[in-house]
Amino acid sequence: MTAETVILLHGLVPSPGALKPLQRRLDEIGYQTLNLQYPSGHWSISDCAQAVAEDTAALANESEGPVHYVGYSMGGLVARLAIALARPKNMGRMVMIASPNGGSEVAEVMAKTPLMRLAYGPASVELTRKGASEISRRIGAPDYDVGVIAGNRTLQVFASLLMPWPNDGRVSVEATKLEGMADHAVVKSSHPMIARNPETIALTCRFLATGRFRPVAGGAR
Numbered sequence: 418m419t420a421e422t423v424i425l426l427h428g429l430v431p432s433p434g435a436l437k438p439l440q441r442r443l444d445e446i447g448y449q450t451l452n453l454q455y456p457s458g459h460w461s462i463s464d465c466a467q468a469v470a471e472d473t474a475a476l477a478n479e480s481e482g483p484v485h486y487v488g489y490s491m492g493g494l495v496a497r498l499a500i501a502l503a504r505p506k507n508m509g510r511m512v513m514i515a516s517p518n519g520g521s522e523v524a525e526v527m528a529k530t531p532l533m534r535l536a537y538g539p540a541s542v543e544l545t546r547k548g549a550s551e552i553s554r555r556i557g558a559p560d561y562d563v564g565v566i567a568g569n570r571t572l573q574v575f576a577s578l579l580m581p582w583p584n585d586g587r588v589s590v591e592a593t594k595l596e597g598m599a600d601h602a603v604v605k606s607s608h609p610m611i612a613r614n615p616e617t618i619a620l621t622c623r624f625l626a627t628g629r630f631r632p633v634a635g636g637a638r
Contacts, residue, residue, distance in 0.1 A: 420447065420448065420449040420482055421447075421448050421449065421482045421483050421484075421485065421509065421625075422448065422449045422450070422451065422476065422480050422482065422483070422484045422485065422509075423443050423448045423449070423450050423451070423484075423485045423486070423487055423625065424450075424451050424453065424469075424473055424476075424484065424485070424486050424487070424496070425439065425440055425450060425451065425452040425453065425486075425487045425488075425489075425492075426453055426455075426469065426486065426487070426488045426489065426492030426493075426495050426496050426499075427452075427453075427454070427457065427489055427490075427492050428457065428489045428490030428491045428492050429457050429458060429490060429491045429538075429540060429541065429544070430457070430458065432454070433452040433453065433454050435489060435609075435612045435613060436452055436487070436489055436612055437452070438612075438613050438618060439487065439612060439613075439617070439618050439621060440452045442618050442622060443622065443625075446622060448485075448625075451473070451476065453469060453472060453473075455468050455469060455472075455495075456468075457491060457492075457495070457538070457540055458538045458540070459538045460538065460539065460540065461538075461539045461540055461543060462491065462494055462495055462498065462540050462543045462544075462548075462552065463498060465495045465540065466495050466496075466497075466498030466499040466501075466502060467499075467502060469495055469496075469499040470498075470499045470502035470503035471503075473499070473503065473505075474503050476505075477503050477504065477505035477506065478505075478506060480505065480506075480507060481507070482507060483505075483507050483508070483509030483510075484505035484507055484508060484509050485509035485510050485511065485512075485625050486499075486500065486509075486510075486511040486512075487511070487512045487513075487514065487621060487625075488511070488512075488513050488514065488516055489514045489515065489516075489611075489612045490514070490515050490516055490517070490587070490588075490608070491516070491517070491540060491544060492514075492516070493511075493513035493514065493516025493518070494516060494517070494518070494543075494544075494549065494552055496511060496513070497511075497552065497556055497559070498552065498555075498556060500561075501555075501556040508561050509561070509562075509625070510561065510562040510563070510564070510599075510624060510625055510628060511559070511561065511562070511563045511564070512563075512564045512565075512566065512620075512621045512624050512625065513563060513564070513565045513566070513593070513595065514566045514611055514612050514617060514621070515566065515567060515568055515585055515587070515588055515593060515608050515611045515612075516565070516588070516593060516595075517544050517549055517587075517588045517592050517593065518549060518553070518565070518592065518593055518594060518595040519546060519549055519550075519589075519591065519592035519593070519594065520544065520545050520546030520547070520548065520549035520550065520592060521544045521545070521549075521580075521587055521588050521592065522546075522579045522580035522581075522589065522592070523576050523579060523580070523586075523587050523588075524541060524542070524544035524545045524548075525545050525546065525579075526579060546592075549592075553595075553596070558595075558596045558597030559595070559597050559598075560597075562599040562624075562628045563595060563597065563598045563599055564598065564599055564600045564601070564602070564620075564621075564624040564628075564629075564630055565593050565594060565595055565598050565600070565601045565602070566593075566601075566602050566603075566604060566611070566617055566620055566621070566630075567585065567588070567590040567593040567594075567601070567602070567603050567604075568584075568585030568588075568590075568603070568604055568605070568606040568607055568608055568611040568614075569583035569584070569585065569590055569603050569604070569605060569606075570585065570586075570605050570606055570607045571584060571585055571586030571607050571608070572586060572607050572609070573586035573587070573607075573608075580592070583603070585606065585607050585608040585611060586607050586608050586609075587608035588608060590603055599628055599629070600624065600628075600629050600630045601630075602620050602630040602631070604616045604617050604620070
């Protein structure tokens with residue numbers, strides 16, 4: 418296998434459908450893609466990462482080209498842990514889309530509500546600020562290029578009031594930032610729609626190709 422590969426990981430709602438438009442675009446421009454499904458609504462983030470690591474171990478070892486990752490929402494945290502467990506020999510770049518690297522204020526409320534924990538599983542508790550900081554403590558800052566995309570629009574007005582502005586109704590822009598990230602971008606989108614947003618798709622493709630979301634002054638990448 419010589420093509421560059423992109424592993425796509427969905428968020429807490431266990432469906433890869435949100436990443437289908439991005440997957441189609443990546444396929445069109447020549448990437449080999451793997452849009453995984455895993456039981457994010459029933460397992461912990463660590464268990465999800467272990468499953469992803471096992472499912473991609475052969476690919477990580479055999480691919481002659483770079484292996485990139487794109488994680489949407491919780492999928493970004495799963496990707497970071499999966500890489501720590503089974504790092505590809507040709508590690509590429511990673512794009513995190515609306516991932517709560519600093520935790521989600523909405524998750525703080527969910528963690529205190531038994532019905533919400535029952536509905537969304539143990540991972541919902543790990544998306545709190547404490548849970549996200551524990552993940553970062555375990556694996557440290559990335560030593561590969563990571564680009565982070567955040568949204569600044571919301572359809573969930575009440576949820577938006579629970580966190581600093583700007584936010585996407587689930588995660589504040591500030592909470593998406595990750596120590597050691599290579600670049601950060603903000604798009605006009607809500608959390609449920611951001612992975613399908615045309616600007617998000619364009620920015621993701623650019624970052625995977627160049628390591629930056631937009632050209633920088635002086636002609637450097």
